[in-house]
Amino acid sequence: MASKRQSPTSRNTNALYQATRPGGSSIGHASPSSGHSKSITVLGLLADLASLKGLLYVVAAIGLLTLTLQRPGSQLVNISLSTSKYQSFAHTSSQQCQHPLHSDRPSIQYALIIDAGSTGSRIHVYRFNYCKGSQPTLEDEVFEQVKPGLSSYTDPTLAAASLDSLLQTALQNVPQSLHQCTPITVKATAGLRMLKGDMSTRILAAIQTKLDKEYPFPVLQKDGVVIMEGSSEGVYAWITVNYLLGYIGTAKRHLTAAILDLGGGSTQIVFEPDMAADTNDAGHKTLPEGSHRYDLTFGGFTYHLYQHSYDGYGLRAGRQRILGVSSTTSNSNNHQPCVRKGREKDIMAIDKIPDIIGTADGFGSCSAFITTHLFDKSESSCKLTPPLRTCSFDGIYMPSLQATFPHNDMYAFSYFYDNYAEPFNATSEFLVGDLKAAAELVCKGDTLKLTDVGKQLFQENPHWCMDLGFMHQLLGTGYSLPDTRKMKTAKKIKGIETGWALGSAIQILDGLITSGGKDGACRK
Numbered sequence: 001m002a003s004k005r006q007s008p009t010s011r012n013t014n015a016l017y018q019a020t021r022p023g024g025s026s027i028g029h030a031s032p033s034s035g036h037s038k039s040i041t042v043l044g045l046l047a048d049l050a051s052l053k054g055l056l057y058v059v060a061a062i063g064l065l066t067l068t069l070q071r072p073g074s075q076l077v078n079i080s081l082s083t084s085k086y087q088s089f090a091h092t093s094s095q096q097c098q099h100p101l102h103s104d105r106p107s108i109q110y111a112l113i114i115d116a117g118s119t120g121s122r123i124h125v126y127r128f129n130y131c132k133g134s135q136p137t138l139e140d141e142v143f144e145q146v147k148p149g150l151s152s153y154t155d156p157t158l159a160a161a162s163l164d165s166l167l168q169t170a171l172q173n174v175p176q177s178l179h180q181c182t183p184i185t186v187k188a189t190a191g192l193r194m195l196k197g198d199m200s201t202r203i204l205a206a207i208q209t210k211l212d213k214e215y216p217f218p219v220l221q222k223d224g225v226v227i228m229e230g231s232s233e234g235v236y237a238w239i240t241v242n243y244l245l246g247y248i249g250t251a252k253r254h255l256t257a258a259i260l261d262l263g264g265g266s267t268q269i270v271f272e273p274d275m276a277a278d279t280n281d282a283g284h285k286t287l288p289e290g291s292h293r294y295d296l297t298f299g300g301f302t303y304h305l306y307q308h309s310y311d312g313y314g315l316r317a318g319r320q321r322i323l324g325v326s327s328t329t330s331n332s333n334n335h336q337p338c339v340r341k342g343r344e345k346d347i348m349a350i351d352k353i354p355d356i357i358g359t360a361d362g363f364g365s366c367s368a369f370i371t372t373h374l375f376d377k378s379e380s381s382c383k384l385t386p387p388l389r390t391c392s393f394d395g396i397y398m399p400s401l402q403a404t405f406p407h408n409d410m411y412a413f414s415y416f417y418d419n420y421a422e423p424f425n426a427t428s429e430f431l432v433g434d435l436k437a438a439a440e441l442v443c444k445g446d447t448l449k450l451t452d453v454g455k456q457l458f459q460e461n462p463h464w465c466m467d468l469g470f471m472h473q474l475l476g477t478g479y480s481l482p483d484t485r486k487m488k489t490a491k492k493i494k495g496i497e498t499g500w501a502l503g504s505a506i507q508i509l510d511g512l513i514t515s516g517g518k519d520g521a522c523r524k
Contacts (some may be wrong), residue, residue: 092175095139097131105130108139110174111505112184112217114166118191118264120147123166124501125173128509135249135299136509141496144169150203151191160206167215179216183508186211187228190265190311200227220508230309232500234268235294237261238305239503241411244493249299249506256303257409257488258401260475261500262416264316267474270294270307273404278390292397298510308396313374313478315415318470319463321374323353337365338466340445346462363440366469374470375477393478401479412475412487413498419467421489423454428490432475433483439468 094100094108113124122145128136146165153159163186174182186207192200208225211217219225238259239248247254258271275286287293287304294305312321322338339347339358348356360366375393392398399405421427424438441449443465447458457464475481490498 090173090175091127092177094129094131096129096137100130101133102130105134106181107131108178109136109509110178110182111508112170112174112182113501113505114163114184114186115499115501116150116163116186116188116192118149118151118189120145120149121163121166122146123163123169124505125170126502126505128505133251136506138243138496138502141502142169142173143497149191150188151195151200153203154199156199156202156206159203160210163207163210167211170217171215174217180218182217183220184211184215184217185220185223185504185508186225187223187504188226189228189233190230190263193227228500230266230268230311231291231294231307234259234261234270234307234309234500235296235305236500236503236507237268237498238270238307239296239298239506240496240500241493241498243502243506244496244498245409248301248303253301255408257411258405259498260410260412260416260479260487262412262414262471262474263314264415265314266309266311266317267313268307268309269398269479270305271401271405271408271410272303273306273399275399275404277406278400278403287399290397298506306399308392308398310394310396313394313474315419315467315470318374318474319466320351322370322466322470323347323351323356335359337369338443338469339462340443340465343462350462360443360465363436363443363469366439366443366465367436367473370466370469370473371477375473377477392480398479401481402485410485410487411498412489413491415467416471416487417489417491419457419461419464420471422491423451423457424449425451426489429486429488431483432472432481432485432487435468435472435475436483439465439472442468 091108097107100107107129109128109130111126111128113126115122115124122143125142127139127141129139131137144166146162148162150159150162153162170182170184171179186204188200188204192203195203204225204227208219211219211225238256241259242248242256245257247256256272258269261268273287287306292306292308294307296303296305311317323336334354334356336344336356337359339356340360341358344356344358347353347358376395377391377393390398390400401410417427420435420438421430424430424434426434441447442458447455450458461467475485475487476483492498496502
């Protein structure tokens with residue numbers, strides 16, 4: 001998935017150091033040391049690091065902490081220290097009511113989600129209450145991240161140790177009396193899946209052992225420490241968005257929003273189709289059974305969701321497909337219509353590919369190239385027979401969005417936001433055709449309409465022309481959306497990130513209730 005960003009309630013201070021708690025337990029990644037290190041307290045750093053705004057806040061929040069500064073030559077890792085107001089976050093009762101509405105629910109409930117992505121790991125500490133009903137209401141969130149990701153380690157023990165600083169955040173932010181009532185799960189995404197041999201299995205086992213032996217939080221009995229499937233990632237993101245919008249978890253059933261999540265290695269789409277509205281597929285009044293269907297029961301309602309995760313169609317994977325095609329086709333000159341002139345060397349260095357010749361001059365040729373080589377919509381690629389006769393691309397069945405989801409909200413986020421909405425100041429909604437117009441400008445090298453963020457991205461990202469082209473073709477050709485279709489986008493909704501973590505936490509709490517609290521030692 002795309003890199004996650006921080007909750008508004010916290011801010012990270014990055015430094016090249018390793019941290020250990022008094023007593024020697026590791027916080028973050030602790031490389032083997034030859035003994036050439038210097039241990040000092042946080043207070044001793046104040047004079048030298050006074051320019052780092054908020055450091056006093058870190059000291060006040062974390063308390064006694066020892067930092068080990070490695071000499072040159074030793075491995076250094078970025079450790080992110082949250083400056084959240086720990087003492088004000090860790091409550092044993094709700095800030096919104098004295099008692100839950102239903103006696104079989106707790107007043108306050110915490111949940112811990114560790115998102116182990118390809119570039120880093122991050123923890124979400126969620127605090128919920130049950131003041132308004134049987135479904136949880138989110139009160140607050142603390143977020144912290146650490147780099148590098150688990151897949152960067154060759155030693156499973158060190159990989160597991162890299163999560164210690166995140167777990168320390170959990171210890172600080174959850175009241176001690178509720179530690180054993182707070183479920184935790186570690187879910188890794190595509191980065192760990194790509195490791196060779198049994199390394200991913202060994203890393204997950206080391207994390208499970210660490211949690212069981214060193215920390216008080218109960219690990220989920222099912223899928224507590226796992227590599228998450230792309231389908232689950234999409235459904236959890238759907239829950240997050242619709243929960244924050246108030247479309248699910250309420251007494252009345254609402255029309256729901258679709259989510260289109262564009263990550264680095266894969267892209268997910270999840271929506272609730274109205275099959276009865278599709279006159280071209282009259283044989284099905286409900287979504288047909290199959291791996292694409294996910295039946296979700298939440299808040300007393302059941303939702304029949306269509307979901308699919310397209311591995312290899314994330315933004316970074318899309319780049320590799322585009323560049324790979326240009327170097328393996330019969331085009332002996334390796335002309336690349338999605339690369340701007342003058343950026344060839346940058347791309348060849350980043351992607352480690354043979355010589356290419358950038359020929360981008362506007363969007364037309366790039367669009368045609370992507371459509372031809374990446375989004376095969378031919379009848380031969382659609383291997384399904386009636387009544388399942390609707391394909392998106394790559395031979396994958398998908399109900400027609402235009403027919404079964406014509407007016408509901410569609411939220412596009414992650415790279416859709418980072419690489420289009422923010423740099424073009426379209427931070428709430430846009431038309432599919434706006435991506436085409438943006439690609440036209442960037443591929444021509446026209447920066448006049450860019451925001452400051454966009455101008456910086458124009459200089460730093462030599463792939464931006466093909467990125468915008470890929471995004472437009474994914475929506476327009478891949479999902480058959482017209483240029484006039486309105487899309488919504490958001491980095492956050494109500495101050496909370498639009499990723500999968502919150503949806504996972506909500507599912508966990510729903511499971512705690514239905515299972516009688518087997519994954520949490522105390523419920524009231």
